[in-house]
Amino acid sequence: CSTTLSTKRGCSCEHHGECRINNDGTWSCDCSKTGYTGRRCEQLAYHLDLSEIQTFELNTSVQWSEQISDISFRLQALHDENDFLQIRPCSLSLKCDSISFSIHNGLLNVYFYLINLTIEYPFILDKQWHSVHLQRIDTNFLVHIDHHIIKQSVNIINLNLSSLSTIWLIFYGNKQIRIEDLRLYDQPMYSDFFLNNQRTQIKLKHRPWKPLNTVSFEHHQNSFIEIQLQDILCQDCQLDTFYFEFRTREQNGILVFANIQTNNPKL
Numbered sequence: 605c606s607t608t609l610s611t612k613r614g615c616s617c618e619h620h621g622e623c624r625i626n627n628d629g630t631w632s633c634d635c636s637k638t639g640y641t642g643r644r645c646e647q648l649a650y651h652l653d654l655s656e657i658q659t660f661e662l663n664t665s666v667q668w669s670e671q672i673s674d675i676s677f678r679l680q681a682l683h684d685e686n687d688f689l690q691i692r693p694c695s696l697s698l699k700c701d702s703i704s705f706s707i708h709n710g711l712l713n714v715y716f717y718l719i720n721l722t723i724e725y726p727f728i729l730d731k732q733w734h735s736v737h738l739q740r741i742d743t744n745f746l747v748h749i750d751h752h753i754i755k756q757s758v759n760i761i762n763l764n765l766s767s768l769s770t771i772w773l774i775f776y777g778n779k780q781i782r783i784e785d786l787r788l789y790d791q792p793m794y795s796d797f798f799l800n801n802q803r804t805q806i807k808l809k810h811r812p813w814k815p816l817n818t819v820s821f822e823h824h825q826n827s828f829i830e831i832q833l834q835d836i837l838c839q840d841c842q843l844d845t846f847y848f849e850f851r852t853r854e855q856n857g858i859l860v861f862a863n864i865q866t867n868n869p870k871l
């Protein structure tokens with residue numbers, strides 16, 4: 605839910621979702637500890653296994669813009685695959701530019717108009733789920749994979765499209781790819797959305813995902829988080845950015861700080 609009330613009285617979350625306050629003072633549901641998604645944690649979270657379907661397309665009815673600026677999903681892959689997902693302002697029966705996703709030599713490749721980006725890290729074919737997030741801010745095109753970011757400058761491109769163009773999703777079947785929690789402009793594509801907007805029946809598997817690396821400070825006064833830096837740093841690297849997310853039950857929050865210690869004088 606989302607409300608402009610100064611209290612969370614108007615926030616009602618389902619399936620044990622928790623109300624949280626946003627930066628703008630509105631309240632919304634945090635579904636991260638449930639197997640559900642949506643504004644009120646009302647929709648089953650899913651993953652779509654492309655190896656079990658035929659190629660299909662669907663019209664999201666979400667407005668397309670040449671400044672398309674926010675696409676995110678989670679990805680699990682077993683093999684290199686070409687064009688497993690396309691995001692287009694038209695259907696496959698028409699010719700138009702698109703954003704295409706592929707995996708080459710275990711690395712994610714994004715083709716966006718005349719931009720061809722291969723993200724050198726991380727290695728995708730490790731049977732793990734990876735978070736992918738595309739953002740366009742002015743003339744900068746950003747691709748986030750987990751916590752790694754690559755930036756590419758782009759020019760404003762006139763596609764000469766109708767103002768009524770909407771976003772089409774093209775999923776290519778028979779690919780060793782799983783996709784979950786697809787969002788356009790932070791608008792979730794729910795499981796009901798897929799099931800009600802395509803002609804060929806597809807199988808959506810419930811994804812009871814819960815975060816594994818969380819710690820609660822509520823019941824343990826001396827709780828702490830310990831991260832082995834050698835697991836995330838190479839020998840010749842220097843620590844550039846270190847961050848984490850936390851949330852509290854009260855609006856005023858609690859004091860949280862990170863104490864990073866290392867014996868390496870270069871860090």
